[in-house]
Amino acid sequence: MIDAGRAVTVEPSREGSEHAALWRVPPPIPAGARFTESALLDSILFRRGVRSNADAHDFLNPRETPLGDPFLLPDMRSAVDLIRTAIGQQQRIVVFGDYDVDGLTSTAMLVRVLRRLGADPIPIIPHRVRDGYGVNSESLQRIVETRPQLVITVDCGSSSQLEFEHLVEMGAQAIVLDHHQYSGSLPASVAFVSARRPDNAYPFADLAAVGVAYALARALLGDDGASMYLPYVALGSVADVVGLTGENRALVARGLSKLRRWTLPGLIALCDTAGVDQRTLNTWDIGYLLGPRLNAAGRVDTPRLALDLLLAEDIAAATPLASRLSELNAVRQGETRRTLDAAEAQLAELGGATANAAIVLSGEGWNVGVVGLVAARVAERHCRPTVVLEDAGAVSSGSARTAGGVDIVKALATCSDLLQRFGGHSAAAGLSIASVDVPELRRRLSGAVLEALGGQMPRREHDIDAIASHADLSLNTVDLLDRLEPCGEGNARPALLVPALRQRYVKTSRDGAHLMFQVIDDAGYRHRAVMFGAGSRMLELLACPSVDILTRLDRDTWQGRTRLNLRVVDFRAAEPGNSP
Numbered sequence: 417m418i419d420a421g422r423a424v425t426v427e428p429s430r431e432g433s434e435h436a437a438l439w440r441v442p443p444p445i446p447a448g449a450r451f452t453e454s455a456l457l458d459s460i461l462f463r464r465g466v467r468s469n470a471d472a473h474d475f476l477n478p479r480e481t482p483l484g485d486p487f488l489l490p491d492m493r494s495a496v497d498l499i500r501t502a503i504g505q506q507q508r509i510v511v512f513g514d515y516d517v518d519g520l521t522s523t524a525m526l527v528r529v530l531r532r533l534g535a536d537p538i539p540i541i542p543h544r545v546r547d548g549y550g551v552n553s554e555s556l557q558r559i560v561e562t563r564p565q566l567v568i569t570v571d572c573g574s575s576s577q578l579e580f581e582h583l584v585e586m587g588a589q590a591i592v593l594d595h596h597q598y599s600g601s602l603p604a605s606v607a608f609v610s611a612r613r614p615d616n617a618y619p620f621a622d623l624a625a626v627g628v629a630y631a632l633a634r635a636l637l638g639d640d641g642a643s644m645y646l647p648y649v650a651l652g653s654v655a656d657v658v659g660l661t662g663e664n665r666a667l668v669a670r671g672l673s674k675l676r677r678w679t680l681p682g683l684i685a686l687c688d689t690a691g692v693d694q695r696t697l698n699t700w701d702i703g704y705l706l707g708p709r710l711n712a713a714g715r716v717d718t719p720r721l722a723l724d725l726l727l728a729e730d731i732a733a734a735t736p737l738a739s740r741l742s743e744l745n746a747v748r749q750g751e752t753r754r755t756l757d758a759a760e761a762q763l764a765e766l767g768g769a770t771a772n773a774a775i776v777l778s779g780e781g782w783n784v785g786v787v788g789l790v791a792a793r794v795a796e797r798h799c800r801p802t803v804v805l806e807d808a809g810a811v812s813s814g815s816a817r818t819a820g821g822v823d824i825v826k827a828l829a830t831c832s833d834l835l836q837r838f839g840g841h842s843a844a845a846g847l848s849i850a851s852v853d854v855p856e857l858r859r860r861l862s863g864a865v866l867e868a869l870g871g872q873m874p875r876r877e878h879d880i881d882a883i884a885s886h887a888d889l890s891l892n893t894v895d896l897l898d899r900l901e902p903c904g905e906g907n908a909r910p911a912l913l914v915p916a917l918r919q920r921y922v923k924t925s926r927d928g929a930h931l932m933f934q935v936i937d938d939a940g941y942r943h944r945a946v947m948f949g950a951g952s953r954m955l956e957l958l959a960c961p962s963v964d965i966l967t968r969l970d971r972d973t974w975q976g977r978t979r980l981n982l983r984v985v986d987f988r989a990a991e992p993g994n995s996p
Contacts, residue, residue, distance in 0.1 A: 437876035459882035481666035507565035515714035519571035521652035524726035551576035571625035620663035626652030646671040655707035659906030685738035715785030769798035776858035788815030820874025886937035947984035
């Protein structure tokens with residue numbers, strides 16, 4: 417039998433295997449911890465911090481979670497006063513947002529709010545290649561050319577001290593709405609609204625930028641007046657992979673409910689081109705189908721296309737924009753594959769992942785718009801914090817993604833003397849560095865990661881939510897787990913350990929990237945299983961006639977038929993005597 421009270425270590429399947437992982441099996445919940453009619457659901461809830469019936473009710477009903485008072489955010493009162501004064505005096509207002517989905521949805525929402533209040537704001541989204549990230553010298557020039565009297569930046573600005581000093585000197589007022597870590601000082605006259613500030617009194621500090629922007633909308637319009645903009649919050653928060661806990665979970669739950677009924681032409685057209693049923697839209701659809709299309713504009717073309725879609729007033733204008741975003745997404749996918757292949761080849765030349773605690777890769781001609789995606793793929797594949805840079809000659813710029821529980825911004829901060837610019841959060845960051853210093857960054861970042869992990873190499877760790885029986889492999893269980901939605905970062909779809917399943921019909925996908933097989937339970941039922949990115953483990957699986965699998969359950973609907981699908985996170989050979 418499996419000992420549910422201890423963490424189970426999965427030994428490497430072969431010498432030097434980078435697939436070895438630690439499975440953390442939760443201990444059995446106390447006998448009195450019963451919150452629902454399902455023991456499986458109770459186990460999952462207990463694993464996620466639920467300790468009472470009241471906790472369970474709150475967790476399973478996130479739309480009822482009250483939101484904090486927006487005026488508890490630093491400088492919110494000043495921001496509201498600046499906006500009301502600007503509108504009253506018919507001042508020229510610029511809204512400047514980042515080119516990712518968080519920045520795009522924040523910008524679109526603020527433009528609509530300001531128009532509703534009688535203003536005619538000028539939206540500006542920087543071009544990733546020509547302007548770079550955030551409020552820098554290039555972007556400042558674009559802003560100054562509009563001769564603004566009030567500038568509102570969103571999803572950027574926290575570290576742009578010199579640029580805001582220049583704006584203030586030229587007589588403009590400014591508001592910064594951001595959620596990135598604060599690493600400097602802005603002029604005192606700038607209204608800096610951020611839950612990351614040390615003096616923040618807002619009860620929830622992990623809002624996405626669109627969540628901060630929504631708090632401003634609430635402060636301007638009241639809760640009832642602002643609620644129509646919740647779909648923007650759901651789109652931006654999920655796409656930016658903020659933790660779906662606390663207030664974020666409440667905002668996304670409310671936003672999803674409205675998204676499914678939203679009549680915004682841009683969303684209708686986007687869902688249509690992406691093949692998403694708007695009536696059942698969920699966080700997976702945002703993260704894997706809608707978000708990438710909105711992001712694709714800024715990665716391989718101009719982000720203005722995505723903003724225009726979010727602001728489109730009729731379906732005739734929205735449809736060609738949505739089609740263009742789908743085309744750009746296909747281009748982005750091709751660019752990502754090519755850059756990933758080149759990055760993996762370079763990693764092999766550097767001795768492979770096992771020789772490095774952190775991975776730093778750089779290449780000429782790599783598309784700066786996709787290096788973040790490549791960094792995420794490499795980090796996930798090899799379980800190493802990863803930096804991927806475009807070598808543009810004297811300067812290399814790109815993105816970092818974390819793995820193994822490392823705070824990537826803190827790790828980069830130890831190398832700050834090498835970096836021309838960096839910023840982000842614990843899981844992802846952007847940076848620029850002199851190209852000649854890339855090898856030194858590679859050396860020092862690995863040292864910083866080793867120090868952060870107490871001298872140990874990063875290692876995969878899987879937290880198991882519950883041990884499931886073979887009888888739990890059913891669509892009824894999927895319906896049960898749906899009660900935990902919205903799921904995402906910080907509240908993942910439950911990972912279930914299902915012991916001692918027989919495997920059959922093992923194969924890889926056509927491109928060899930993914931592992932596909934069937935598992936057979938004790939009752940003889942066969943279930944489809946897929947493990948993405950695990951094609952290289954086919955022989956390992958074939959050597960295991962019976963396996964313990966760590967899986968997430970979902971539905972697969974094809975030609976009107978719905979069946980259970982197992983999305984396998986990891987597997988190991990079942991030990992003799994293990995049973996569900």
